[in-house]
Amino acid sequence: xxxxxxxxxxxxxxxxxxxxxxxxxxxxxxxxxxxxxxxxxxxxxxxxxxxxxxxxxxxxxxxxxxxxxxxxxxxxxxxxxxxxxxxxxxxxxxxxxxxxxxxxxxxxxxxxxxxxxxxxxxxxxxxxxxxxxxxxxxxxxxxxxxxxxxxxxxxxxxxxxx
Amino acid sequence: xxxxxxxxxxxxxxxxxxxxxxxxxxxxxxxxxxxxxxxxxxxxxxxxxxxxxxxxxxxxxxxxxxxxxxxxxxxxxxxxxxxxxxxxxxxxxxxxxxxxxxxxxxxxxxxxxxxxxxxxxxxxxxxxxxxxxxxxxxxxxxxxxxxxxxxxxxxxxxxxxxxxxxxxxxxxxxxxxxxxxxxxxxxxxxxxxxxxxxxxxxxxxxxxxxxxxxxxxxxxxxxxxxxxxxxxxxxxxxxxxxxxxxxxxxxxxxxxxxxxxxxxxxxxxxxxxxxxxxxxxxxxxxxxxxxxxxxxxxxxxxxxxxxxxxxxxxxxxxxxxxxxxxxxxxxxxxxxxxxxxxxxxxxxxxxxxxxxxxxxxxxxxxxxxxxxxxxxxxxxxxxxxxxxxxxxxxxxxxxxxxxxxxxxxxxxxxxxxxxxxxxxxxxxxxxxxxxxxxxxxxxxxxxxxxxxxxxxxxxxxxxxxxxxxxxxxxxxxxxxxxxxxxxxxxxxxxxxxxxxxxxxxxxx
Ligand SMILES: Nc1nc2c(ncn2[C@@H]2O[C@H](COP(=O)(O)OP(=O)(O)OP(=O)(O)O)[C@@H](O)[C@H]2O)c(=O)[nH]1
Ligand SMILES: [Mg+2]
Numbered sequence: 150x151x152x153x154x155x156x157x158x159x160x161x162x163x164x165x166x167x168x169x170x171x172x173x174x175x176x177x178x179x180x181x182x183x184x185x186x187x188x189x190x191x192x193x194x195x196x197x198x199x200x201x202x203x204x205x206x207x208x209x210x211x212x213x214x215x216x217x218x219x220x221x222x223x224x225x226x227x228x229x230x231x232x233x234x235x236x237x238x239x240x241x242x243x244x245x246x247x248x249x250x251x252x253x254x255x256x257x258x259x260x261x262x263x264x265x266x267x268x269x270x271x272x273x274x275x276x277x278x279x280x281x282x283x284x285x286x287x288x289x290x291x292x293x294x295x296x297x298x299x300x301x302x303x304x305x306x307x308x309x310x311x
Numbered sequence: 312x313x314x315x316x317x318x319x320x321x322x323x324x325x326x327x328x329x330x331x332x333x334x335x336x337x338x339x340x341x342x343x344x345x346x347x348x349x350x351x352x353x354x355x356x357x358x359x360x361x362x363x364x365x366x367x368x369x370x371x372x373x374x375x376x377x378x379x380x381x382x383x384x385x386x387x388x389x390x391x392x393x394x395x396x397x398x399x400x401x402x403x404x405x406x407x408x409x410x411x412x413x414x415x416x417x418x419x420x421x422x423x424x425x426x427x428x429x430x431x432x433x434x435x436x437x438x439x440x441x442x443x444x445x446x447x448x449x450x451x452x453x454x455x456x457x458x459x460x461x462x463x464x465x466x467x468x469x470x471x472x473x474x475x476x477x478x479x480x481x482x483x484x485x486x487x488x489x490x491x492x493x494x495x496x497x498x499x500x501x502x503x504x505x506x507x508x509x510x511x512x513x514x515x516x517x518x519x520x521x522x523x524x525x526x527x528x529x530x531x532x533x534x535x536x537x538x539x540x541x542x543x544x545x546x547x548x549x550x551x552x553x554x555x556x557x558x559x560x561x562x563x564x565x566x567x568x569x570x571x572x573x574x575x576x577x578x579x580x581x582x583x584x585x586x587x588x589x590x591x592x593x594x595x596x597x598x599x600x601x602x603x604x605x606x607x608x609x610x611x612x613x614x615x616x617x618x619x620x621x622x623x624x625x626x627x628x629x630x631x632x633x634x635x636x637x638x639x640x641x642x643x644x645x646x647x648x649x650x651x652x653x654x655x656x657x658x659x660x661x662x663x664x665x666x667x668x669x670x671x672x673x674x675x676x677x678x679x680x681x682x683x684x685x686x687x688x689x690x691x692x693x694x695x696x697x698x699x700x701x702x703x704x705x706x707x708x709x710x711x712x713x714x715x716x717x718x719x720x721x722x723x724x725x726x727x728x729x730x731x732x733x734x735x736x737x738x739x740x741x742x743x744x745x746x747x748x749x750x751x752x753x754x755x756x757x758x759x760x761x762x763x764x765x766x767x768x769x770x771x772x773x774x775x776x777x778x779x780x781x782x783x784x785x786x787x788x789x790x791x792x793x794x795x796x797x798x799x800x801x802x803x804x805x806x807x808x809x810x811x812x813x814x815x816x817x818x819x
Binding site: 153155162163182183184186187188189190191192206211212220222223225226237238239240 | 356357358360361363364365373374375376377378379388412415416419420423424426427430431434
C-alpha cells in the first residue's frame with residue numbers, strides 16, 4: 150500500500166490554491182473563480198523514481214487574510230505546507246515574511262513551500278522590483294493557468310516527505 | 312402534541328458511524344448517505360485518511376467544521392466529530408449543513424470578488440499614475456533640453472536681421488524667425504501641460520490693467536486674421552473695470568489660444584472677439600469672453616474631446632496649424648481659475664467659444680504702474696564688466712553677440728565652475744551671469760560660495776540662466792544668493808532688461 154501524506158494549501162483568498170490543485174490533479178484550469186469555503190480534500194498518487202508511490206492527500210483550505218485565523222483542526226497531522234500567494238496582487242504577499250515564520254515556528258518539522266502563483270500575469274521587471282521580498286522566501290514561481298512548474302512543486306515536496 | 316409535530320417536522324441531519332481502529336465500518340445509520348458496512352471509511356473519501364492518525368489516540372474527540380464531501384456525484388458540506396475510544400469502537404458523527412454552508416458560500420463569493428476587483432482597480436490606477444508621472448517628467452526634461460538650441464537660434468536670427476542682407480535672404484530669415492517663434496510657443500505649451508499635470512502650475516495674482524491687456528491682444532491677433540483675409544471684430548464692454556487682480560499672463564494665454572484656434576480653423580468670413588461684464592458682486596467682476604468664428608465647425612460627437620490633450624479635429628484637407636494643446640491648456644487654466652467654458656458649433660458654419668471668469672477688483676493706485684513700466688536704461692557713464700559662467704558654446708556666443716551689440720559691456724567668459732572664485736577676486740566684476748549647471752557645479756552652490764566671500768562680493772548681482780524656472784526653482788535660487796533668474800529660451804531684450812535692472816539697483 151502506498152504511504153499517504155497530508156499536504157495543506159493555505160494563503161489569501163483568490164490566490165489560486167484550488168486552481169493549482171486542479172491543475173495538478175486533473176490537469177485542467179478555469180478562469181472562473183468559485184470561492185472555497187471550509188476545506189476540500191482530494192487525493193493523488195505520485196510515483197517517485199526509485200522510491201515507493203506516495204499518495205498525496207491534498208487539503209484545499211478556504212482563503213484567509215491572516216494565517217492565525219485558520220481552523221486548527223484542519224492542520225492536524227499535516228506533513229507538508231504549500232503557502233500560496235498571488236504575484237499580481239501585493240496585498241497577498243504584504244505579510245509573507247510573518248506568515249511563513251508563523252508556520253515554521255508552529256510546525257517546526259514540517260516542510261513549507263512558498264509559492265508565487267499567476268506567474269503568467271507578471272514580467273521580469275515586476276519581479277525584480279519585488280526582489281527584496283521574494284528572494285529570501287519564495288521557493289517556486291508557478292502558474293496554474295499555464296501549468297508552469299506546478300508538477301515540479303508537488304513532486305519536490307513529496308520527495309521531501311518520504 | 313409537541314411530540315407529534317416534532318415527529319412530523321423533524322429532519323434527521325445526523326449520521327452516526329461506528330468504525331474500528333483501522334477505520335473499517337462496523338455500523339452506520341445511513342441518515343445522510345448510504346455506505347456499505349465492512350469497508351474502510353478511508354475509501355469513500357480522502358478526508359477519512361485522517362483517521363489513520365487520530366484513531367491512534369484513545370479517548371479524544373476532534374471537531375471538523377465545514378468539510379466538503381463529494382460522494383457519488385453529490386456534494387455534502389458537513390461538520391464532523393470524531394470520538395476515539397479504547398475498545399476498538401470509534402464513533403463518527405456527521406452533521407449535514409449543506410444548505411447552511413451554501414448560503415455562506417454565496418456571501419463569501421460576493422465579498423471576495425468585490426475585494427479582489429477593488430484591489431485590481433487600485434493597482435491599475437497606481438500603474439497609470441506611474442506612467443503619467445513618467446511621461447510628464449519625460450516631457451518636461453525633453454522640453455528643457457530643447458531650450459538651449461532654440462535660444463541660440465532666436466538670438467542669432469535676431470542679430471542677422473540687422474545685418475546687410477539681400478531681400479531674398481531677408482525673406483528666408485523671416486521664415487526662420489517665424490518658425491523659431493512657433494517652435495518656442497509649442498515647447499512652452501508642452502511645458503505648461505506637463506506643469507499643469509504635475510500640479511506645478513501656480514497662478515500669480517497681481518493687479519493689472521485689463522483694458523490695456525485686451526487691446527494688446529486685439530492688436531496682435533487682428534494682424535494675424537487680416538493677413539489671412541478674415542474680418543476681425545473686437546467689441547469691448549465699457550462697463551468692464553479698468554484694473555483687476557489676477558494672473559494676466561494666463562488670461563492672455565486663454566484668450567490667445569482661443570483666438571489662435573479660431574483663426575487657424577477659419578478660411579473665410581470673420582472672427583468676433585467680444586468681452587463683456589456679467590456683473591460685479593462681492594468685490595469681484597465676472598467677465599464673459601466670447602470668440603466666434605465662421606470656420607469649419609466641430610462635429611457634435613467631437614465637442615467633448617476637443618479639450619483633451621493631443622486631439623485635433625481635422626479634415627484631411629486642413630493644414631496643421633497647431634499641436635492641439637492650446638484648447639487643453641485653456642480648459643485647464645479656466646478650471647484652475649474656477650471659471651467655465653462652453654462651446655457651440657455647427658459643422659461648416661462655425662464655432663462659438665464662451666467663457667466666464669471672475670476676478671477680484673483692484674483698488675490700487677494705478678498711476679505708479681505706468682511709471683514702472685517705462686524702461687529704465689542706465690545712463691552709462693562707464694562700461695560694465697560682466698562675467699559669464701557657462702559651458703555651452705552656443706549660449707556663450709549668443710550672449711557675447713548680444714552684449715557686444717550694445718557697446719556697454721566688457722564680457723569675460725569662463726566655462727569651468729572652479730575658476731569662478733579666483734576670477735571674481737582677481738578681476739573687475741560688476742555682474743555675474745551663471746548657467747544653472749556647469750560641469751559638476753550647480754548655480755546654487757556657486758552663488759552660495761560667492762556670497763560666502765567677504766562683504767564686497769555680497770552686492771554683486773548674480774543672474775542665473777536656467778532651463779528650470781518654476782516657482783520652486785526660483786525660490787531655491789534666491790535662497791542661495793541669486794538675485795534673478797532668466798528662463799531659457801530668452802531673447803536679447805529679456806537678457807538686457809534684466810542686466811540693466813540689476814546694474815541700476817546696484818548703482819543706487
Ligand atoms: N492568470 C491566472 N489566473 C489564475 C491562476 N491561478 C488562478 N487563477 C485565477 O484566480 C482566481 C482564483 O483562483 P482560485 O484557485 O479559486 O483561488 P483560491 O486561492 O482557491 O481562492 P479561495 O478559495 O477563495 O481561497 C480564479 O479566477 C482563477 O482562474 C494563474 O496561474 N494565472
Ligand atoms: Mg479555493
